[in-house]
Amino acid sequence: MRDTVRSPHLPSVLVFLIFVFGFTALNLLAPTKGVSTLERRELAQRPRLTVESVISGQFMEDYASFIRDQAALRDELRFLKSSVERGVLRKVENNGVYVVGDRVYDKFYGIREPLAVTAAQRMNEIIASIQGRRAFLSVIPTKAQGLEGDGYLLSDQGWIADALRDTVDATYLDLMDLAAAGTETRYYGADPHWTTEGAIRAYEIVALGLGFAPVTDYRFETLSDTYVGSEYGKAAAWTIPLDTIELAHNEALDGMTVCREETADRIVCGDSVYVPSTVDTVDLYDVFLGGLAPIIVITNDAAPSDDELVIFKDSYAHAIAPLLAQHYRKVTLVDLRYVQRQYVMDHVDFGAATVLFLYSTSVVNTDPRLLN
């Protein structure tokens, strides 16, 4: 026994055993969590053991996900990995995002030309099928467009904007300067979306293009100063400050109602463009119109006219659509990623509505669901 205690090999053995048994005990004792706030996702739960799931191998796969998601100190260890990547290996990216100062930028690299070309074709098909309506197009840059320095691998998002501008049969409203250097407050620090300030700046450009004098009178409410953006979890650099979400208010905005057509049979209506009940969800950005849904209709009974607007869009539109709704009695938002185009053409009343295609470069470049 005395020999064992004095053995020069004991420290190595102890380190190994403490690692294996220590983390095993921590993992066993850690309470099972439902969601990860920092990663903004539901965590895998303990799988049910059945003969079928074992024979098919599904149980083992699910268990691997469970143990990884529920590992004790998961957030701390992810931070350690991120720190080693940046501090020791001197990498500028982690999990596909760049950490620059106290901000996180998407690695927008690789233009998928066929996706942009096909997206333009689909937009033209929609425009052709609703002939006579005014059609507009705006392309939203991601904040990486304004990232300066030669240490980052980035593609020129202007290519996508130019390709759509040159081929889509719509009036182009240029938003590409929105992410120019020195305009950081227009985007969240660790989330790809624009801030309310950025959305208002975009709204001013789009409203002018649509023929309206932009409204400039707002008061602002801070919804949260601990907003965990989606890029925050990818970067796993917990020293980056959390973002602040502000909501714009005025009489017109506060008087609007919103109906969300979540499925063909389920329409949920509310009396605000902001849905504070989503404060408890993993994505605070869902406060804007209640988050993604196939079709969302904003009604503004106090609108100065009976004009209507239909926006084919992605998630960026949720912060700008209420601002545009100040000029329209009804704004319909269509997300072709979650609804078939034919359904929209059959069920949405385009009437004399103006049509706006409002897409971010990242969605055009990566999401083929726009092409349905």
Next chain:
Amino acid sequence: MVFSSLEFLFLFLPAILLAYFAVPVRLRNPVLLAGSLFFYAWGEPVYIVLMLVSITVNYGLALAIDRFRGTPRSRAALIGAVAISLGLLGYFKYAGFLMDTINGLLGTDFVSPDLPLPIGISFYTFQIISYTVDVYRRDVPAQRSWVTLAMYISLFPQLIAGPIVRYKTIAAELTHRTPTLERFAEGAGRFTIGLAKKVIIANNIGLIWKDTLLSSEPSVLLAWLGLTAFALQIYFDFSGYSDMAIGLGRILGFTFPENFDYPYVSQTVTEFWRRWHMSLGQWFRDYVYIPMGGNRVPYLAWVRNVLVVWFLTGLWHGAAWNFALWGVYFGVLMIVEKAFLHDLLYRLPRMARHAYLIFAVLISWTLFELGNIAQIEQYLATMFGLAGVPIVNDESVYVLRSNLVLFVVAIGASVPLLQAVQTRIPDRPFIRQAGVPAIQAVLLVVSYAYLLDSTFNPFLYFRF
């Protein structure tokens, strides 16, 4: 289940260590067998039956070889054992390839069986063959205990990706082994190094190769960087696994053979293969090459022997023609080296010999990793500036700059640099008792952190 998975580290490993060291010595083999079967069934819940059948049949045939020794029945039992083992391997691994080849050559329409490859079948089949052949050759007595033989074949540290531990290598330890604190410490250290090699280096540098293949803006520099990254990935992946296997074996009281000896420091292809996947090379030497006559035959017969062995080595890695081509490529290089290249190379400076070896091996990895001839041609054309792509572009500069430290670390760790440094560090108790465990702790925790923040990364050699 792979060693670099959380379910292995924090479910299986603590359980098997507790059980193994808690039970009386006589129960350790049954515990190891049960644990190994659980380990295998976790990844292969159906084909475990195949392995058990194979073990049982070979157990019986080896006893028959022993019992009927000196009679034709003994030889028949050996032939039966080898035929059954190769038959199962052939059916599950090569039937589809064979059908596709026949259909391609003859224009026939045979349906190829679409069978998933049982994990580790290439490894455990070779171990089983080594056992029955060694029994026939009287190198070892037949194992009377089914549990002991089954434990040897299914022993989880080396079951699914080697090293190919021949029966006679650990025959004595199967029944008498003494785990000690020193062995445990050595094994734990070796396991830690292997885990770090796999998780921190191989998985990380493998991303460069993956991105290279997906790149929409190829360049000459990127092609070279990508292939270099793959060369390092496969080395750290496979040697890392071997380190973990050897380390686990050591903890349990076994001494497994080494599988890698810094292959990238080699100066010829012949030397490279004495340092790369050594247990496979030794198996082919002892069970194919030497029985065919080895080099004690006329020159042309020797050339045939070399080409056959390397053709089979290639096919062992995968049931596809690119693997066969990869094997024959090395066979041809060895023949050329023996004919004149070796002497020529040794008139050149040492660096030139290294450059030759690295170049030859890098080219071989295109044959190994790229699925078809068109892809291989395209990649080689890109590497040599014949594909009309720029020599350097933004992406290649970014990849180099962003991964420079990783490349330096990986290349440094692929040569015996640390060994050289280690020999210069004075062997003081403080260093051994504090420095080494501290490094070990850092590597373990950082590896765990990388595991948590990554998706599933199976070992490359799993597919064999």
